[in-house]
Amino acid sequence: xxxxxxxxxxxxxxxxxxAVKVVQTKVYDGQKPGTSGLRKKTTLFIQPHYLANFVQxxxxxxxxxxxxxxxxxxxxxxxxxxxxxAQIIIKMxxxxxxxxxxVGRNAxxxxxxxxxxxxxxxxxxxxxxxxxxxxxxxxxxHEDFGIKYNCENGGPAPEGLTDQIYKNTTTIKEYKICDSxxxxxxxxxxxxxxxxxxxxxxxxxxxxxxxxxxVFDFSKLKALVTRPGFRFVYDAMNxxxxxxxxxxxxxxxxxxxECLLNCVPKEDFGGEHPDPNLTYAKQLVKIxxxxxxxxxxxxxxxxxVPDFGAAADGDADRNMILGKQFFVTPSDSVAIIAAxxxxxxxFKGGLKAIARSMPTSGAADMVAKKLKVKLFETPTGWKxxxxxxxxxxxxxxxxxxxxxxxxxSFGTGSDHVREKDGVWAVLxxxxxxxxxxxxxxxxxxxxxxxxxxxxxxxxxxxxxxxxYENVDSALAKKLTDHLTQxxxxxxxxxxxxxxxxxxxxxxxxxxxVDGSVSKNQGWRFVFKDGSRxxxxxxxxxxxxxxxxxxxxxxxxxxxxxxxxRDDALGDLVKLxxxxxxxxxxxxxxxxxxxx
Numbered sequence: 001x002x003x004x005x006x007x008x009x010x011x012x013x014x015x016x017x018x019a020v021k022v023v024q025t026k027v028y029d030g031q032k033p034g035t036s037g038l039r040k041k042t043t044l045f046i047q048p049h050y051l052a053n054f055v056q057x058x059x060x061x062x063x064x065x066x067x068x069x070x071x072x073x074x075x076x077x078x079x080x081x082x083x084x085x086a087q088i089i090i091k092m093x094x095x096x097x098x099x100x101x102x103v104g105r106n107a108x109x110x111x112x113x114x115x116x117x118x119x120x121x122x123x124x125x126x127x128x129x130x131x132x133x134x135x136x137x138x139x140x141x142h143e144d145f146g147i148k149y150n151c152e153n154g155g156p157a158p159e160g161l162t163d164q165i166y167k168n169t170t171t172i173k174e175y176k177i178c179d180s181x182x183x184x185x186x187x188x189x190x191x192x193x194x195x196x197x198x199x200x201x202x203x204x205x206x207x208x209x210x211x212x213x214x215v216f217d218f219s220k221l222k223a224l225v226t227r228p229g230f231r232f233v234y235d236a237m238n239x240x241x242x243x244x245x246x247x248x249x250x251x252x253x254x255x256x257x258e259c260l261l262n263c264v265p266k267e268d269f270g271g272e273h274p275d276p277n278l279t280y281a282k283q284l285v286k287i288x289x290x291x292x293x294x295x296x297x298x299x300x301x302x303x304x305v306p307d308f309g310a311a312a313d314g315d316a317d318r319n320m321i322l323g324k325q326f327f328v329t330p331s332d333s334v335a336i337i338a339a340x341x342x343x344x345x346x347f348k349g350g351l352k353a354i355a356r357s358m359p360t361s362g363a364a365d366m367v368a369k370k371l372k373v374k375l376f377e378t379p380t381g382w383k384x385x386x387x388x389x390x391x392x393x394x395x396x397x398x399x400x401x402x403x404x405x406x407x408x409s410f411g412t413g414s415d416h417v418r419e420k421d422g423v424w425a426v427l428x429x430x431x432x433x434x435x436x437x438x439x440x441x442x443x444x445x446x447x448x449x450x451x452x453x454x455x456x457x458x459x460x461x462x463x464x465x466x467x468y469e470n471v472d473s474a475l476a477k478k479l480t481d482h483l484t485q486x487x488x489x490x491x492x493x494x495x496x497x498x499x500x501x502x503x504x505x506x507x508x509x510x511x512x513v514d515g516s517v518s519k520n521q522g523w524r525f526v527f528k529d530g531s532r533x534x535x536x537x538x539x540x541x542x543x544x545x546x547x548x549x550x551x552x553x554x555x556x557x558x559x560x561x562x563x564x565r566d567d568a569l570g571d572l573v574k575l576x577x578x579x580x581x582x583x584x585x586x587x588x589x590x591x592x593x594x595x
Contacts (some may be wrong), residue, residue: 017195018178020095025049026257030300031057031169034161035146035381039134041566042081048174055089055130056175057168058149060160062128066341069099071125075109075204076132077240077315078141078265083107085132086148087183094197095176102203105185107132108265110240110316112413112421113208114176115154121207127152133240136275136410140268155386155418156161175281189331205247208539215346215416216427217434218252224434226252227412232308235261236427238270241312244423251355269314276311276320276410276422278327279593284311289325289521293594294565296325303425308433308447316412317433319422321429323447329595331361331463334406336454337428338367344428346416353400355385358507358522359534359550360408361461370458374400379509379521380407380536382420388511389415408465408550408595424589453563459556462568466549466591467538468582476537476545479585483523492579494498495527496572502528530554533576547586549576 028047031038031054038054045051046483056403059067071538074089076082086107102117109117118126157165184192184199187238192199212218225229234249236242242263247254261283262270273280278292289297289305302325311321321328329335341347343377354368354378368375380383385405393400396490401415411420429447436445486492487504494501507521507540522536531553538546551572556560560568576582583589 001352011190012193014193015182015195017197018094018181018183020176020574021179022176023049023052023175024174025053025172027170027172028053032166033148036135036156037131037133037146039137039144039146042139042141042143042145045047045085050404051088051147052092053086053169053172054147054165054173055092056096057165057172058130061164062167064097066127068097070127071100071102071122072098073114073126073129074101074102074132075107075129076152076269077110077135077139078106078108079132079134079145079269079314080143080267081145082132082267083186085145085323086186088177088200089130090184091178091181092193093178093205094178094181099196100198101202102126102200103163103184103186104200105201106265108240108243109204110208110244110423112279112317112417112419112424113244114150114481115417115419116208116211116422117202117204118150118152119154122209124152131315132203133248133315135315135352136273136318137212138269138273139314143268147443150418153386153390153418154385155390156381158383158514159518165302177570187546189308190230198362205244208244209247209252211416212248212424212427215344215511219432220434221427222253224430224437225249225255227437227440230308231258231306232310232430233261233284233287233306234259235276235281235309235311236263236316237272237276237311237313237505238262238264238266239273239274239312239314240265240314240318241423244316245312248348248423248427262348274314276313276318277322277593279595281311281320284309284320284322288322290322294327300325307444308430310429312422313410316422317420319412319485320410321425321447323451324453326446326448327449328451329361329463330410331356331363331409331461332362332404332451332454333425333429334404334412335458336365336432336451337406337412337425338364338371339434339454339458340435341404344413347404349402351402351404353388353403355388355403355405357384358524359465359511359536359548361463361552362530362554363458363461364406366458379507381411382411382413382418384509384511384518385413386418387511391513391527397513408463454556455561460561461552462553462555462563462565464476464551464565464569464573465595466551467593467595468547468549468586468588469592470544471547471586473545475586476547478548479580480535480537482522482585483583487523488577494575494579496529496575497530499527499529502526513568525576531572533572535580536590547582549582549591551576
């Protein structure tokens with residue numbers, strides 16, 4: 001997967017115009033896209049017509065005049081069925097009047113790179129693209145597959161479009177495909193012409209790396225990466241990040257191959273769960289001298305632990321940041337990147353806004369207040385950040401770029417693309433480290449020192465998330481009905497120690513850019529000192545329900561900034577579980593994952 005990129009013209013194969021075939025089909029229930037597209041078990045996707053139904057429903061939801069002769073991007077994270085799905089989409093694109101498809105070599109393109117290619121390649125000529133991923137979900141024949149459509153701005157389809165796609169799936173009777181079109185050789189760069197329809201197999205790292213060189217100072221990054229004594233580890237978790245980090249860190253920054261782990265994309269991610277957190281990134285967490293709880297791993301010599309560690313998820317849009325025996329929470333990460341934005345050339349003119357999802361801690365709020373920039377608190381889903389980024393370009397309103405955005409679910413990014421970007425976040429942290437360590441003769445300023453200095457200046461948002469995965473949907477509904485009842489007449493009479501409960505509500509978002517309203521975005525229990533616990537149903541799973549409990553306590557007392565997380569949040573955890581009756585309703589005595 002790691003080969004030098006080519007700028008020379010592709011070898012081209014020419015063939016005759018293929019015939020369009022109309023195939024009769026039946027409706028499949030449940031093809032409703034969630035916050036990140038349609039995710040289901042792979043066994044559902046490989047049923048006859050299942051994928052084709054969703055693709056045709058998408059084509060039918062797009063304006064035919066704009067689709068005709070357009071250029072689309074196709075690629076994914078390399079999971080099982082990705083290559084086969086890419087071939088189907090290519091043939092259906094031809095049948096639906098698309099003029100050209102750019103597909104990644106081996107059908108591999110990271111989610112942020114798809115956004116980049118749509119926006120940057122040939123000056124942004126692409127009309128949109130299909131991303132074949134279930135993100136951080138496991139892969140394999142009996143695991144998860146996913147697909148989503150990104151629009152011409154490079155961002156996820158807005159709710160209006162996904163609603164129309166879903167509506168189309170409920171009435172679809174036929175789809176169009178050029179099934180006589182031969183499968184394209186995805187293993188080699190090349191160009192194929194089938195009459196007026198063209199397919200180009202591209203090196204998906206080229207446009208992305210070119211963009212990142214405009215965002216970051218690669219010379220300073222190289223000086224840090226090759227600095228004597230500096231050690232780092234990047235775990236691609238057998239996902240699509242592998243080819244990108246090999247290109248960036250080895251070719252561009254001069255790092256050794258030993259710094260990069262699990263960089264060959266695998267259809268089942270090596271049997272692992274490609275979610276960059278303390279639970280699933282087991283190999284990296286151990287190397288960095290930590291337990292799955294984020295505490296120090298017993299018996300580890302700190303001198304043997306690398307200075308910096310990072311991990312990516314399956315499609316490379318998420319990230320985890322670690323220092324030497326030190327875990328950086330995603331909420332702290334976005335706040336610290338924003339506070340140190342001047343270390344990154346892209347932000348040399350200053351930030352105009354910071355945006356975070358509602359469940360994400362308020363750490364970024366403190367930075368926005370000090371920088372005197374606009375803060376957006378949105379529902380979970382990167383598409384809401386996309387509206388902020390495109391406020392002027394697409395809606396003729398105030399320009400909020402450059403903006404830094406983040407979600408507590410290990411997603412961080414900016415307006416350089418319209419997706420969260422795991423590799424970008426890692427390069428941000430390396431840029432911050434480089435800025436703090438310009439003199440190699442001075443003692444190295446560590447990740448932990450940078451984070452603790454941030455807490456001393458802004459205060460610390462103790463934060464934790466409990467995930468209860470694959471909960472029976474009927475049981476989850478009993479819990480959420482109880483939470484909803486407490487948001488009305490049943491407001492509980494509770495307090496966190498001596499601090500009374502101030503507000504209980506279901507989060508609702510009025511988008512200041514497009515005027516849309518998003519209701520039922522999570523249940524919030526907020527105390528007078530700003531502490532809170534939040535419940536939300538996640539839309540990223542493929543079966544059952546995933547219940548997420550978010551816990552946050554803000555602290556400014558210097559004597560209390562270095563507490564263990566569980567000690568700081570222990571009373572809040574007990575209160576949240578008791579108030580919600582989670583165990584009673586779901587039968588779950590413990591979360592699947594604690595982050």
